[in-house]
Amino acid sequence: MDRFPAVALLGPRQVGKTTLARQIAQQRSSLYLDLESPADRARLQEPELFLSRHRHQLVILDEVQRLPGLFQVLRGVIDANRLAGHRSGQFLLLGAASVELIRQSSESLSGRIYYLELSGLSVLELGAEATEPLWIRGGFPDSVQAPDEASSSIWREQFIRTYLERDIPQLGPRIPAETLRRFWTMLAHSQAGLLNAAALGRALGVDGKTIRHYLDLLVDLLLVRQLQPLHANTGKRLVKAPKIYVRDSGLVHTLLGLDSADAVLGHPVAGASWEGYVLETLLTLMPQHCQPFFYRTAGGAEIDLVIDHPGGERWAIEVKRSLMPALSRGFHQARADLHPQHCFVVIPCEGSFPMAPGVEAVGLAELAAHLAG
Incomplete structure (x- = not known):
């Protein structure tokens, strides 16, 4: 995961994305935001300013489909972090898969994102x-x-x-x-x-x-x-x-x-x-x-x-x-x-x-x- 600046985990809701994110959060310094929470969405009213303050952490954004306009901001933040020497492992994006979400993320984060499809337990x-x-x-x-x-x-x-x-x-x-x-x-x-x-x-x-x-x-x-x-x-x-x-x-x-x-x-x-x-x-x-x-x-x-x-x-x-x-x-x-x-x-x-x-x-x-x- 650290090879990629932004990793998007896609799957049907409740497939275990949130549990996985919290396990990752326990293993390294990270910030977890649930974008279905009004309080967490309020923290991103000025997303570029907020996210730039956490460039030394993995930022986990759950239910990212709730804020599709965020992808354009992430592009600038990722590029700024790269110039500062932080080239990978910056963001973990979790969300339900949809054509529109993948299209928007791929257009805004081309060359900066890697997709992982999560299935159920096996x-x-x-x-x-x-x-x-x-x-x-x-x-x-x-x-x-x-x-x-x-x-x-x-x-x-x-x-x-x-x-x-x-x-x-x-x-x-x-x-x-x-x-x-x-x-x-x-x-x-x-x-x-x-x-x-x-x-x-x-x-x-x-x-x-x-x-x-x-x-x-x-x-x-x-x-x-x-x-x-x-x-x-x-x-x-x-x-x-x-x-x-x-x-x-x-x-x-x-x-x-x-x-x-x-x-x-x-x-x-x-x-x-x-x-x-x-x-x-x-x-x-x-x-x-x-x-x-x-x-x-x-x-x-x-x-x-x-x-x-x-x-x-x-x-x-x-x-x-x-x-x-x-x-x-x-x-x-x-x-x-x-x-x-x-x-x-x-x-x-x-x-x-x-x-x-x-x-x-x-x-x-x-x-x-x-x-x-």
Whole structure:
């Protein structure tokens, strides 16, 4: 972090940015300002004068999207600090991700800022024994660490309401909260499915362009992920539409009214939800410059996740919600098309075992550690 004059940590609200900031504040001399606090915002009425007095400290600005005009001031302060010999580790900016926030910060702080996307808690942080609780409750700290399932479910419902009714309008878009919730819920019902903008538009009574706008908004806010298809030169007709995932599995379950592990396991979405949880875990932990895709042909060859590493190495990963998984004909066809160096099948238990020559069944925590390492 000290390599950069300003580091922006972006993610959905309550993902743990404030906790991380306070841990950093305890480790070094710093000043923490919460820009949702009227008292802290008042301290920045003359921001250039105030911030210049703290050039020897790390200044942490939480919920920075509340004062977007601050970026222009930060540029001058950063440059003045650089001339004084303080070249890095000057500011830590925390905020909910939005296209407008990133645009304003990149325009004002070009060459002076580095972005880090914060995801929820993972099995590498909580251990393999937390795999199922993380899947059922999602990765938001207050949800997965709640004392019981009911408290976790209530927290997630309040998060959804607050995000739709307060946070998203603060970021600019003027979309009725009920409309956006219906759209979000529809995506949860079709978790891990191919995007069909026309069908979604008919269900909501809007056109495809509006659906794309809603989807882009949720993607930009780090609430939904689009996984693009791999366009390999295999001579076969390939699927062109992306797959859509609500990124936090706990939110999937709350949007669908599933408030306990038993409710999730008894619902048809369980397999797709598990797939989404596994993919999100792996994609947030994979090294930089890796490229993720899925592979599917019109003939039925399919692999849930393909990760291309910078050196040319390719991993093929299939996700199964079964202790005794079977490899489909489509998987073998896809493997023959892509020639991956490593093939894994993620299963909902710890340990690993060979399933076929060159194919290993493995628990999520073990594969996540292998990928991250």
